[in-house]
Amino acid sequence: MRVIINGKPEEVAMGVTLLELIETRQLHPSRVVAELNREIVPGDRFANTILSEGDRLELLQFVGGG
């Protein structure tokens, strides 16, 4: 199914959880923050948040800044 991740359309498996998606992308769950359809998903809900067709997901992390 198709979801939008950080503004780009991407194919992901049906029924994939946010935690699985984060881990398959080699990210550490405690190092990212997620916003699903403009709602923040707390880290302790990554495991039981299932993505749906057409979802808009933002995955962000801290980077160097002043």
Added chain:
Amino acid sequence: MQDMNDIFEIGGERLNSRLFTGTGKYGDDAMIPDVCAASGSEVITVALRRVDFQAATGNVTDHIPKTMRLLPNTSGARTADEAVRIARLARAMGCGNWIKIEVIADNNHLLPDGYATINATETLAAEGFVVLPYVNADLYVARDLVSAGAAAVMPLGAPIGTNRGLQTKEMIRILIEEIDLPIIVDAGLGRPSHACEAMEMGADAVLVNTAIATAADPVTMGRAFGEAVLAGRRGFLAGPGAQRLRADASSPLTGFLEG
């Protein structure tokens, strides 16, 4: 690096160092721990960005010592709403509730939008954030930030990244005199002497990123800024003597040898 009885408190937290540092522009982020140690800084800024899946870059937080207080900024926000959104996301990262509000819609000069900053501050302070807004050195904006619930006011010394020092000195002096919140000079400080000058004037702290990160030797520059901030603070606390237009001899004007 501070005198024991000279307490500096932000958002209910006592700080020993009046130098805040950043994590941007380092040639190698692995230098950050050494800069923190050398400078004595206890507060460090970070930005929040979309994960770039193509670039296999390291994570900046791997290089930030656990003892540092993180101060995420809202850079990238062009409106108050965007700043609020970024602040909430930053807090969801679980690294505390401090936020540096930065709302910039001008790409040439990177000057902050005072009105949008006030609006974002009001919203976020009501949500329990410790809000440190980055603004122009403007008395009216600063007063509104006090009313909005800011924890400090961070006026710019010069545009971001310019290293040009305290170009807004007279306006910052007015903020120090009039505003009953910590004044943290942020942006533009390019040399340790600039930081020292801000502290001598009575600024409560300074935030320095570019000047340290882009120095040929960032660790030594971090140390120099730490020392300059401490020296400036001590100079302020010591109460500088009056300035005069004409010479006033330091040695007695009597008892000269006669030929």
